[in-house]
Amino acid sequence: MPDTAAPPWLRATHGGPDGGPEPAWDFSTNANPLGPCPAVLNAVRSADLTRYPDPAFTRLRAGLGARHHVAADRIVVGAGASELILRLVRASRGPVLLLGPTFGEYARCAQAEGYPVITAQTQSEFLARQPEAALGFVCWPNNPTGACWAADFLNAASRRGRLVIDLAYAPMGPEGIEPDAAGAIRLYAPNKSFGLTGLRAGYAVLTQPWPDLEWLAPAWVLGAAEVAFLQAVATSEAETWLASTRPVIATWRRDLAQALRDLGLAVQESPVSFLLAEVGDAAATAARLRLAGLRVRDAASFGLPGWIRLRAAPPEWRLRLIAALADALR
Numbered sequence: 001m002p003d004t005a006a007p008p009w010l011r012a013t014h015g016g017p018d019g020g021p022e023p024a025w026d027f028s029t030n031a032n033p034l035g036p037c038p039a040v041l042n043a044v045r046s047a048d049l050t051r052y053p054d055p056a057f058t059r060l061r062a063g064l065g066a067r068h069h070v071a072a073d074r075i076v077v078g079a080g081a082s083e084l085i086l087r088l089v090r091a092s093r094g095p096v097l098l099l100g101p102t103f104g105e106y107a108r109c110a111q112a113e114g115y116p117v118i119t120a121q122t123q124s125e126f127l128a129r130q131p132e133a134a135l136g137f138v139c140w141p142n143n144p145t146g147a148c149w150a151a152d153f154l155n156a157a158s159r160r161g162r163l164v165i166d167l168a169y170a171p172m173g174p175e176g177i178e179p180d181a182a183g184a185i186r187l188y189a190p191n192k193s194f195g196l197t198g199l200r201a202g203y204a205v206l207t208q209p210w211p212d213l214e215w216l217a218p219a220w221v222l223g224a225a226e227v228a229f230l231q232a233v234a235t236s237e238a239e240t241w242l243a244s245t246r247p248v249i250a251t252w253r254r255d256l257a258q259a260l261r262d263l264g265l266a267v268q269e270s271p272v273s274f275l276l277a278e279v280g281d282a283a284a285t286a287a288r289l290r291l292a293g294l295r296v297r298d299a300a301s302f303g304l305p306g307w308i309r310l311r312a313a314p315p316e317w318r319l320r321l322i323a324a325l326a327d328a329l330r
Contacts (some may be wrong), residue, residue: 022296025295026295030169032242039235041229044196044225053223067234077203081187084187086112089109093163095117096116099149102143104143131161136164138157145270163185166187172245182207184207186204253270253317256313278307288327297310
């Protein structure tokens with residue numbers, strides 16, 4: 001049960017598990033619908049869970065650094081993107097600036113630490129208000145709208161202040177989709193792209209070493225399975241598998257978007273695994289679909305109460321969703 005003593009703005013709201021029985025068809029998660037990656041899953045299952053991993057994650061950070069062409073001291077690993085977001089906010093010690101509507105953890109972590117949250121609605125407003133903030137967050141492609149912010153904007157923002165670009169979904173988009181913004185911190189959550197969201201492992205690529213981020217982490221922030229996971233996703237075998245899923249994801253997303261438009265719904269696509277559909281009362285629609293064995297993401301927590309977020313899925317899933325949605329909207 002949720003902690004009813006916590007203020008509403010501190011309660012985490014995410015897709016996926018909702019406390020009820022697992023549905024037959026889950027469209028609420030943004031994970032790769034073709035996952036898990038077999039090679040990565042095998043590496044995780046082969047991890048030696050009888051021993052502590054290296055507390056400094058020396059080999060892991062060196063490997064990730066080599067992958068991104070930076071020194072190991074510019075790699076910080078953490079228990080998923082959410083844990084790293086909280087650490088980044090704590091280390092920044094000041095207001096947080098967002099480009100909304102967007103992922104709720106940026107604001108939630110700031111509020112949990114008692115820092116003001118500044119929400120900009122446009123790129124120009126973000127730049128205008130950036131001097132007021134200690135840390136800026138942009139999600140690219142944005143969750144839930146799918147917006148890909150202009151490279152000129154990202155570079156301007158990274159020059160004006162400390163900027164974090166959350167790239168949780170970019171690896172599922174067309175190859176080369178990741179923006180070139182050398183002055184920004186880049187945040188990665190590969191468990192989504194490789195279909196293993198039950199593993200909590202992510203990392204940040206810093207613009208320069210930031211020791212505060214290290215000592216703010218708990219000891220052994222990653223277990224042996226998570227270390228094996230992050231090592232495995234950097235292999236050529238894993239990259240080849242991910243590349244093979246991209247065109248399938250794109251086809252499934254486009255087919256879902258067209259089916260929703262055929263129902264008369266407005267659709268906002270992303271270049272990755274998810275899209276938005278306007279259904280009127282999103283909470284009521286999501287509840288009706290849940291009773292029919294489908295889970296979708298009500299986008300009200302993003303400030304979009306008329307929309308639901310859906311991920312691309314196989315054709316048989318799509319047919320089931322469209323039939324149930326047509327009933328729910330009557």
